[in-house]
Ligand SMILES: Cc1cc2nc3c(=O)[nH]c(=O)nc-3n(C[C@H](O)[C@H](O)[C@H](O)COP(=O)(O)OP(=O)(O)OC[C@H]3O[C@@H](n4cnc5c(N)ncnc54)[C@H](O)[C@@H]3O)c2cc1C
């Protein structure tokens with residue numbers, strides 16, 4: 001492991017000042033991803049700017065009727081927060097599908113957004129990887145690519161974004177509030193994570209001198225008809241092969257509004273507005289759910305070891321939408337474990 005400096009930021013302005021002064025510095029929040037990457041020599045920051053004690057740990061109602069979630073709210077606190085449980089259970093369900101209880105206690109809201117891919121080659125410094133070392137090549141395209149993307153890939157990179165929480169945030173149309181040297185700005189969740197294109201080293205549109213300070217949820221929470229379905233190799237403590245955040249507003253048996261976002265299939269949470277539009281006004285039944293799945297997967301492309309994900313995603317979409325329509329969301333067996 002390399003030597004690095006350590007500093008505690010005294011407030012958000014100080015954190016931003018420190019990161020702007022040193023482009024090789026990194027913020028540390030819960031440390032559950034960054035420290036692993038430093039131990040593997042993948043991340044080599046000159047300095048860690050500790051933001052973990054800053055006063056960004058509140059979940060508050062805002063004037064618009066939504067919620068503002070501080071960037072340092074731990075994942076467990078967020079999942080079990082009474083306002084999340086009552087109004088945004090899709091988000092709580094997605095968070096509880098991720099990692100382990102211990103990790104969720106440490107992991108922060110901001111850190112979850114910024115966690116890096118779990119592509120094996122990204123972690124293995126003995127192999128080429130365009131995300132870790134731009135221009136070196138992509139080992140996964142011709143290598144072990146079972147966990148990799150089927151949508152939105154590029155010649156440069158076929159990695160997936162590993163977060164469960166972000167799939168629900170995309171479905172809920174969250175906004176990300178960030179602070180930089182020039183002040184604060186807001187990024188729509190759909191624009192926060194990027195597709196790899198020819199710059200896979202850039203996971204997000206956050207600038208190097210900016211910090212995530214909060215995530216905002218709009219009032220609409222889809223609390224009655226939702227499901228977060230996560231398919232993985234073992235029931236706990238594994239990243240998604242495919243996950244689906246499905247949320248519906250029903251008017252009798254008809255779909256008044258739909259949200260449909262996939263995880264584990266692309267470099268960012270994969271939302272398809274055409275599929276959502278195709279569901280609107282239709283009967284909430286298997287035929288319309290299957291049509292939506294066909295639309296989402298119309299441009300899906302598998303590689304040597306992950307083509308199975310296309311059919312898996314198709315069936316997962318239908319199942320998640322069915323669970324949402326029937327108000328029988330995927331249960332979380334570990335809901336009582338903190
Ligand atoms: C064994 C294991 C299993 C896991 N399984 C899952 C899973 O199934 N599903 C899932 O979703 N996640 C999973 N995770 C990932 C976990 O959710 C993330 O590690 C965690 O959310 C990261 O949050 P953190 O606060 O610890 O981030 P840190 O490790 O502190 O930081 C991560 C990155 O975010 C940056 N950062 C942190 N906060 C901010 C901020 N406010 N503004 C700007 N940049 C910031 C850091 O500089 C760093 O680059 C797993 C992790 C492990 C170790």
Ligand code: SF4
Nearest residue numbers: 119129138157158159
């Ligand atoms: S898929 Fe992306 S992260 Fe994985 S080896 Fe290729 S470039 Fe690196």
